[in-house]
Amino acid sequence: MAGSTAEATALARRLSERGEDAARYAPWFDRGRCREALAGNGLPRFHAEAWRHTNPRPWYAAALGANGGGADVRVQAPPGVDVATFDEPRAADLFARHSGDILDPAEHPLAAVNGLLLGAGVVVHAPAGLQAATPVRIDGLGAAFQHVLVVAQPGAALTVLETPSAFAHRVVECVVAAGARLTHLRRQDASGGCECSLVAATVAEGGRYELAQLSKGAALRRNDLVARIDGPNAGAHIRAAWRLDDGHLDNQVRISHAEGGGTSRQTYRGVAGGRSRAVLNGAIHIAPGADGSDASLTAKNLLTSATAQVFAKPALEINASDVKCAHGATVGALDEEAVLYLRSRGIGESDARDLLVRAFLAEAIVDEEGARSLGLSG
Amino acid sequence: MTLLAVENLHVEVDGKPILNGLSLAVPAGQVHAVMGPNGSGKSTFANVLAGRPDYTVTAGSVAMDGEQLLDLAPEERARKGLFLAFQYPVEIPGVSNMEFLKAATDAQAKAAGQQAPSAVEFIGRARQAAADLRLSADFLKRGVNEGFSGGEKKRNEILQLLLLRPRLAILDETDSGLDIDALKVVAAGINAFRAAHNAVVLVTHYQRLLDHVVPDRIHVLAGGGIVRSGDKSLAHALEAKGYGWLDS
Numbered sequence: 001m002a003g004s005t006a007e008a009t010a011l012a013r014r015l016s017e018r019g020e021d022a023a024r025y026a027p028w029f030d031r032g033r034c035r036e037a038l039a040g041n042g043l044p045r046f047h048a049e050a051w052r053h054t055n056p057r058p059w060y061a062a063a064l065g066a067n068g069g070g071a072d073v074r075v076q077a078p079p080g081v082d083v084a085t086f087d088e089p090r091a092a093d094l095f096a097r098h099s100g101d102i103l104d105p106a107e108h109p110l111a112a113v114n115g116l117l118l119g120a121g122v123v124v125h126a127p128a129g130l131q132a133a134t135p136v137r138i139d140g141l142g143a144a145f146q147h148v149l150v151v152a153q154p155g156a157a158l159t160v161l162e163t164p165s166a167f168a169h170r171v172v173e174c175v176v177a178a179g180a181r182l183t184h185l186r187r188q189d190a191s192g193g194c195e196c197s198l199v200a201a202t203v204a205e206g207g208r209y210e211l212a213q214l215s216k217g218a219a220l221r222r223n224d225l226v227a228r229i230d231g232p233n234a235g236a237h238i239r240a241a242w243r244l245d246d247g248h249l250d251n252q253v254r255i256s257h258a259e260g261g262g263t264s265r266q267t268y269r270g271v272a273g274g275r276s277r278a279v280l281n282g283a284i285h286i287a288p289g290a291d292g293s294d295a296s297l298t299a300k301n302l303l304t305s306a307t308a309q310v311f312a313k314p315a316l317e318i319n320a321s322d323v324k325c326a327h328g329a330t331v332g333a334l335d336e337e338a339v340l341y342l343r344s345r346g347i348g349e350s351d352a353r354d355l356l357v358r359a360f361l362a363e364a365i366v367d368e369e370g371a372r373s374l375g376l377s378g
Numbered sequence: 379m380t381l382l383a384v385e386n387l388h389v390e391v392d393g394k395p396i397l398n399g400l401s402l403a404v405p406a407g408q409v410h411a412v413m414g415p416n417g418s419g420k421s422t423f424a425n426v427l428a429g430r431p432d433y434t435v436t437a438g439s440v441a442m443d444g445e446q447l448l449d450l451a452p453e454e455r456a457r458k459g460l461f462l463a464f465q466y467p468v469e470i471p472g473v474s475n476m477e478f479l480k481a482a483t484d485a486q487a488k489a490a491g492q493q494a495p496s497a498v499e500f501i502g503r504a505r506q507a508a509a510d511l512r513l514s515a516d517f518l519k520r521g522v523n524e525g526f527s528g529g530e531k532k533r534n535e536i537l538q539l540l541l542l543r544p545r546l547a548i549l550d551e552t553d554s555g556l557d558i559d560a561l562k563v564v565a566a567g568i569n570a571f572r573a574a575h576n577a578v579v580l581v582t583h584y585q586r587l588l589d590h591v592v593p594d595r596i597h598v599l600a601g602g603g604i605v606r607s608g609d610k611s612l613a614h615a616l617e618a619k620g621y622g623w624l625d626s
Binding site: 335337338340341342343344345346347348349351352355356358359360362363 | 428429430431451452453455456457461462464467468469470471472473477478481482485486489521522538542
């Protein structure tokens with residue numbers, strides 16, 4: 001393997017030595033293609049295209065030290081939603097039927113590592129037409145390497161909430177069937193650890209996938225997201241907001257319009273202060289023939305200190321002619337005139353700045369509880 | 379009793395002197411107008427009182443109710459009862475006017491050790507004040523000054539004045555950009571605010587606001603200091619003869 005550091009080499013050796021004992025947990029899980037992917041491409045190096053601003057090295061060190069975990073699965077679901085851990089027999093069947101081709105370990109080497117070191121997995125299944133009364137809460141899966149498969153069958157409506165919990169890598173696969181609606185809330189707390197994740201979503205005709213992800217910084221936090229529009233009137237709306245006082249956050253998002261007539265929106269609002277570093281790559285891909293696609297991306301960043309850094313890059317790959325596509329990215333600072341205006345009315349300086357930060361982030365925040373998770377008063 | 383006492387105030391911006399020994403005393407219960415030509419230092423004076431950071435005070439003192447102001451942060455001055463109506467009110471998209479007004483009221487109540495009004499009570503008060511200023515209730519829901527016309531922004535300043543009930547109101551060119559109807563509405567707001575326990579300093583270029591808000595004293599600011607003070611007839615003399623008359 002072509003890892004550039006001692007940590008990557010050691011991790012690669014551990015992965016190759018794992019052999020048969022790995023298959024004790026969920027033996028049906030296809031580890032072969034994970035192994036092939038890593039054998040072919042190796043682990044990514046710092047400065048490689050997808051890792052231009054994020055050094056994966058601390059993650060390799062953390063992944064090496066991570067244990068398998070005791071599978072302390074903490075998931076709550078409303079009536080009608082089936083939750084099966086990977087060691088329950090029906091999970092294998094649900095997984096075989098629904099886990100799709102969007103999750104390609106060759107393109108996501110950290111997910112391949114996850115597959116080889118998998119310690120906990122769960123399938124969340126909403127049957128056709130189910131209107132779930134309350135969110136499915138994922139409070140923790142108790143292993144360093146985790147896999148979640150969420151299936152919303154035709155016409156189902158479901159909310160899945162990921163509350164902050166520790167892991168080395170988590171894969172969340174979301175399958176949104178025709179006419180289904182999946183709202184996916186993710187909250188990520190400040191952490192001194194290295195946490196990486198991959199969300200892979202597919203949306204069939206008339207379905208809707210809505211992500212609202214709120215992040216604080218970590219020593220290394222990387223969120224990859226791939227979403228694919230698979231039919232007409234399918235929609236995906238990605239909202240991500242972050243407020244970093246410290247640490248590193250890298251969001252890598254790619255939305256593909258595989259079929260025409262779908263809509264995608266990407267809304268990013270980020271505040272970076274202290275010595276934090278925020279990275280955003282947001283890509284829109286329109287496949288050949290996906291006419292009538294409508295896609296947009298806006299990214300607004302606020303720097304609240306002279307030592308914070310932001311790298312924001314929207315990217316468009318358009319291979320169809322009849323499409324609507326728009327994107328824009330900005331980086332700025334708080335309006336000091338507005339701070340003074342608020343202070344001149346008796347509002348303290350830190351409260352004034354908080355109020356302005358909250359207003360800035362508001363477009364990407366969908367609920368009050370989420371706002372509080374970013375340290376913003378309701 | 380003197381509410382505002384300014385003595386020998388010297389102020390610089392970027393090393394350039396703007397105010398050169400300005401002195402002014404405003405007793406409680408009075409309205410004083412500070413008039414002067416462009417560039418005379420009127421807005422500098424108003425902003426220094428409110429604590430805008432871009433100015434350097436090189437000498438002099440400012441006291442409100444006997445308490446020195448110049449070492450206080452802008453929010454501390456506001457909590458002690460000082461209010462500046464901005465010449466150019468700031469647009470704050472994403473923060474609703476109501477949210478802003480409640481946050482300001484709560485912050486000031488807290489500093490005074492008083493109970494903040496309940497949300498219901500406050501909304502009632504805000505709606506009444508908006509109606510008095512002929513602002514529709516929608517203005518309370520919109521972002522602070524966001525997309526407001528010039529006149530609406532000025533009326534929104536007076537709305538804040540009526541809700542925050544300061545001890546000392548400094549109105550910086552609040553009459554500029556107002557048509558005659560809006561001017562009357564704003565003047566009525568200021569007159570409603572006037573009381574024995576507070577004071578108003580009107581900073582203005584023109585005399586026309588003073589037809590509707592009759593001042594107790596008028597001061598003419600030129601070259602960074604007060605060059606003449608008098609009663610309301612001074613404003614009419616200035617209007618008739620222009621500021622050049624003072625030099626002759």
